[in-house]
Amino acid sequence: MSHPRAEIVVDLDAIRHNVAGLRDLVGVPTMTVVKADGYGHGMLEVTRAARAAGSDWLGVATLDEALALRAAGDSGPVLAWLAVPGEDHAPAIAAGIDVTAYSTDELAEIAADVARAGRPARVQLKVDTGLSRGGAPIAHWPELVAAARDGERAGRWRVTGIWSHFACSDEPAHPANAAQEAVFRDALAVAEAAGLRPEVRHLANSAAGLLRPSARFDLVRFGLASYGLDPAPGHPAPLDLVPAMTVRAELAMVKDVAAGDGVSYGHTWVADRATTLGLVPVGYGDGVPRHASGPGVRSAEVGVAGHRSPIRGRICMDQFMVELRPDVGLLDGPQRPGRGDEVVLFGPGRDGEPTAQHWAEASGTISYEIVTRIGGRMPRRYLGAEPAESAGSA
Structure with a gap:
């Protein structure tokens, strides 16, 4: 359209500025979350800008989104975290995409897809530390960890990550934040005792990455902040974010x-x-x-x-x-x-x-x-x- 009646203008220099600044601030590797078509900014365009600015990982919700990144030429670390029963993990496994397991049933489905993929899977385990959404309930966590370790010994996958998600990180003083971080540390101890040695342990999203340094661990997932928007209005960010x-x-x-x-x-x-x-x-x-x-x-x-x-x-x-x-x-x-x-x-x-x-x-x-x-x-x-x-x- 040569003269649109309306348009969305996306400043990729702003995204590069934000991604680079966030990485410098936290001092650990970062993940740029590009799900939902890059939060409406364009997934592929944001991906290229984020990688150019030093983003170590990309995060998406669905396997289809992750495969679209591979089809567009991105070869770096990518995590997908939402699948439904019966969904085919094999293409993502074959493409070297990290897939997430919430339960032993999901691990069994991944195991069934490994043979067709022709290579071991890269699996991350998600524990529910208090959001009460996706992730293994803490009561079932030892069972999931044991099954994951058995599959690792059998060569079906490598457990590359353990992670969770905050419920109230946009309210820095909310008691749920400290409680969730404590549960996450306990879950990591269970995994370590079982012999799991993940590449990355991650809990912090944008608000926690900016405002809760103790939650940064090995990796911070930045979604909204990558696009220059304030993830915790009323709590000034220690960084000049530029809306894109x-x-x-x-x-x-x-x-x-x-x-x-x-x-x-x-x-x-x-x-x-x-x-x-x-x-x-x-x-x-x-x-x-x-x-x-x-x-x-x-x-x-x-x-x-x-x-x-x-x-x-x-x-x-x-x-x-x-x-x-x-x-x-x-x-x-x-x-x-x-x-x-x-x-x-x-x-x-x-x-x-x-x-x-x-x-x-x-x-x-x-x-x-x-x-x-x-x-x-x-x-x-x-x-x-x-x-x-x-x-x-x-």
Whole structure:
């Protein structure tokens, strides 16, 4: 599309800056998590930028994501951590991808796939230290460790990692953090006593990697922070992170409305004075959260002509309306916004535009969801890209 109505702009120099800075900060190897299409930034483009900046590992959720990395030419360490019963591990094993086991049943499935892969598997074990999500419950951990050690002796795999995941690392003072770290250390002791000698032991995600040095162990998994977003709002990070994503569009229309005119579905906003609205040609079909258009102070804002313009009325599937603020003088004279003028939904915030965090707060969610869900029909454009990275689509 030569002239998109809206686009996602991803600054790969920002990602390289973040990845390199995070690695320098923690002083141990790092994993860049590129699942969910690189948190909406483009998995393959982010991968190349992260590797160039020194990322030792990549992390993905699914085996398909890991295999896509191999198909694109990445040959470095990759961990995948989510499979379902009956899923074929053989292609990932053959590609040298680390797969994760949560249970003895999952180990048995991996064992059955090893022969077809033609090589031993690289297996990491995940222990549930208190998130109560994926991972072996601590009561079943000795059984999983024993089965893993038996398989290692039999040559079916090598146990390359032991890991877990925090529940409350974005709240540094939460007592669950110390409790989980203690359980993890106990789980490591059980594994060591059984004879397992993993290459990496990892517990910390972005927030813990930044704010809890004791949890860094051999490897830190950085997801959100790699993209320049704050994983623990309200707790300043010891690093200058640069947000990599900007979402922009153009005003499709500018129109005046009278006092008493209702706007968009349900007339949840009614003009209390004559004012001017701008039509932004994206909506929830493009991943713009509809719940960011609640009435009153919770409505999100966009940047227009260097000022913040609030959403008025409900966000629709393909479009929404913003008020072109009369209180800052946007409606009169040569500076009045017009059709085709730029709208910044969110960006780094350096020029006063809203950020993904602002949209998260207006939507009652987290910035992870804002950047990961945005896209739909919007193409991506990359800044700081090598020639092979220069194009992509959301």
